[in-house]
Amino acid sequence: MVDPIIQHDDRYFWDGIAVHRLLIQRCVACHTLRHPPAPMCGVCGSLEWDAQESSGRGRVLTWILSRHPNAPDENARVVVLVELDEGVRVVSNLVDVPNDDPYAEYDDMAVAVDYRERDGVLLPVFHPVGKL
Amino acid sequence: MNGDTIVAGIGQTEFSKDSGRSELQLAAEAGRAAIVDAGLSPADIDGLVTFTLDSSGELDLMRALGMQEVRYWSRTPYGGAGACTTVQHAAIAVASGAANAVLVYRAFNERSGRRFGQPPPRPPARTLDWYSTFGIRTPAQMYSLWFRRYMDDYGVTNEDFGRYTVVARRHAATNPNAWFYERPITLDDHQQSRWIVEPVLRLLDCCQESDGGVALVVTRADRARDLPQPAVSIEAAADAHLGHGGVMYNYYHPDLATFPEAEFLGRQLWERSGLGPDDIDVAMLYENFSPIVFYQLEAFGFCKRGEAKDFIADGNIDLDGALPVNTNGGLLGEAYIHGLNNILEGVRQVRGTAANQIARVDHVLVAAGQSGLVLGHA
Ligand SMILES: [Zn+2]
Numbered sequence: 001m002v003d004p005i006i007q008h009d010d011r012y013f014w015d016g017i018a019v020h021r022l023l024i025q026r027c028v029a030c031h032t033l034r035h036p037p038a039p040m041c042g043v044c045g046s047l048e049w050d051a052q053e054s055s056g057r058g059r060v061l062t063w064i065l066s067r068h069p070n071a072p073d074e075n076a077r078v079v080v081l082v083e084l085d086e087g088v089r090v091v092s093n094l095v096d097v098p099n100d101d102p103y104a105e106y107d108d109m110a111v112a113v114d115y116r117e118r119d120g121v122l123l124p125v126f127h128p129v130g131k132l
Numbered sequence: 133m134n135g136d137t138i139v140a141g142i143g144q145t146e147f148s149k150d151s152g153r154s155e156l157q158l159a160a161e162a163g164r165a166a167i168v169d170a171g172l173s174p175a176d177i178d179g180l181v182t183f184t185l186d187s188s189g190e191l192d193l194m195r196a197l198g199m200q201e202v203r204y205w206s207r208t209p210y211g212g213a214g215a216c217t218t219v220q221h222a223a224i225a226v227a228s229g230a231a232n233a234v235l236v237y238r239a240f241n242e243r244s245g246r247r248f249g250q251p252p253p254r255p256p257a258r259t260l261d262w263y264s265t266f267g268i269r270t271p272a273q274m275y276s277l278w279f280r281r282y283m284d285d286y287g288v289t290n291e292d293f294g295r296y297t298v299v300a301r302r303h304a305a306t307n308p309n310a311w312f313y314e315r316p317i318t319l320d321d322h323q324q325s326r327w328i329v330e331p332v333l334r335l336l337d338c339c340q341e342s343d344g345g346v347a348l349v350v351t352r353a354d355r356a357r358d359l360p361q362p363a364v365s366i367e368a369a370a371d372a373h374l375g376h377g378g379v380m381y382n383y384y385h386p387d388l389a390t391f392p393e394a395e396f397l398g399r400q401l402w403e404r405s406g407l408g409p410d411d412i413d414v415a416m417l418y419e420n421f422s423p424i425v426f427y428q429l430e431a432f433g434f435c436k437r438g439e440a441k442d443f444i445a446d447g448n449i450d451l452d453g454a455l456p457v458n459t460n461g462g463l464l465g466e467a468y469i470h471g472l473n474n475i476l477e478g479v480r481q482v483r484g485t486a487a488n489q490i491a492r493v494d495h496v497l498v499a500a501g502q503s504g505l506v507l508g509h510a
Contacts, residue, residue, distance in 0.1 A: 004258040004259065004260045005258065005259040005260065006259075006260050007259075007260075007261070010260070010261075014260060036262050042375065061281060061383075061388060062277055062278070062280045062281035062284075062383075062388055063277070063280065064273060064276045064277050064280055064329055064332065065329070065330065066266075066267035066268065066269075066273055066329075068251070068267075068269065077266070077267040079266055079267045079268055079273070079277060081277055081383050081388075089383060089384060090262075091262055091263055091266050091268060091277070091381075091383065092266055093266050093267065102327075102330040102331045103331060107281065107284050119258070121258065121260070121265075123265065123266070
């Protein structure tokens with residue numbers, strides 16, 4: 001497996017995933033969180049940033065079933081937009097749910113992060129949790 | 133702008149699925165047709181505007197058309213969302229005196245060549261990004277993740293989207309210029325077409341993939357009297373971009389069931405033109421996918437949030453409705469020339485030369501989500 005290519009500003013995120021930590025970029029000066037990452041804080045202009053570990057908890061804002069039109073042998077994936085409790089949003093996959101029901105009701109579902117390998121790459125994914 | 137610039141000429145090639153010639157040739161054919169329509173010669177054109185995605189280089193087009201001196205050129209980013217930005221650039225250049233007459237062009241073999249609707253080929257090494265890594269690969273998937281929340285919040289179904297497609301195809305059916313000329317569909321046809329992203333988009337919710345070229349000439353309003361064609365005034369032009377916005381991945385606004393960029397666009401167009409939704413006689417609304425018409429109808433104030441499905445079902449966007457929409461058949465019915473062909477239809481409606489001409493047209497809204505124009509009589 002070839003190592004995947006990771007863009008410069010994104011490296012911290014995937015380094016965190018490798019050790020099962022979901023990291024959110026944080027401005028050192030004003031503590032504003034941002035995702036996807038950016039090289040400068042849009043609130044205060046600071047270039048200094050570190051990363052805060054997310055609680056991994058959030059809720060589904062919207063979702064679709066994704067099937068690859070040119071690779072029908074691939075399993076469908078439930079793609080979700082998750083708003084983490086910290087307030088930032090991530091696109092990810094919902095697992096441990098049916099992946100063949102386009103009419104399921106996943107909006108506003110409470111979810112928690114998990115880590116699963118797909119095509120040789122470790123990905124952050126989300127699974128349902130009980131009502132919070 | 134605000135009335136001191138005009139669209140003087142329009143031109144195009146035929147719209148097809150396999151043009152059989154180069155994209156530069158399509159640009160040259162459309163460009164020459166627009167220049168002739170304006171009663172000008174290529175030597176009169178001293179400005180060029182196209183999309184960053186266009187493959188025809190400015191110098192190559194100048195040489196092909198026989199243009200001598202260009203004093204201004206620019207390109208607009210982000211594809212179809214910037215369709216109307218091209219005309220804004222041209223109008224600003226003319227209004228500022230940077231150029232006298234600007235040719236706006238867009239030409240591609242988007243069906244027989246590189247198809248936007250398909251996922252990119254797998255690169256030899258895998259690049260991790262925030263979207264394709266998780267299965268968001270095609271424009272249909274990118275947009276559906278946004279559209280779905282609108283459907284869930286307002287109880288909108290794919291059948292509701294189909295009612296738009298039926299109207300677009302009805303308009304195309306009586307437009308000889310349209311790929312789907314004389315080929316209307318029923319709602320049942322729409323519901324029988326295959327799913328692209330269930331339960332959001334079926335095949336007939338997706339714009340066409342087309343080959344073709346489109347061009348128009350923008351110049352000063354004081355030249356209107358010398359032109360062979362009725363001049364069409366650019367009454368307002370605006371762009372609308374937001375800090376947490378996106379074109380393909382519009383996932384970061386507080387309320388996903390809205391289109392905040394289009395709301396911002398509407399506010400600017402109404403303010404600059406002094407008009408409002410009730411003053412618009414025809415609306416040309418960019419539709420890569422049918423749901424984007426619903427968002428725009430609500431964002432511009434033609435109906436309230438969540439009411440676009442009823443607005444459409446009640447016949448308001450038909451040719452005899454309160455607000456005829458996409459009278460050429462739009463990008464679903466006429467062709468997908470990145471939205472620029474919808475601007476040409478707006479010009480024809482003001483001139484009174486459209487295939488599906490609306491009886492009294494004073495003002496046309498042409499919108500592409502994040503960019504827009506109001507066109508009227510010079
Ligand atoms: Zn900051």
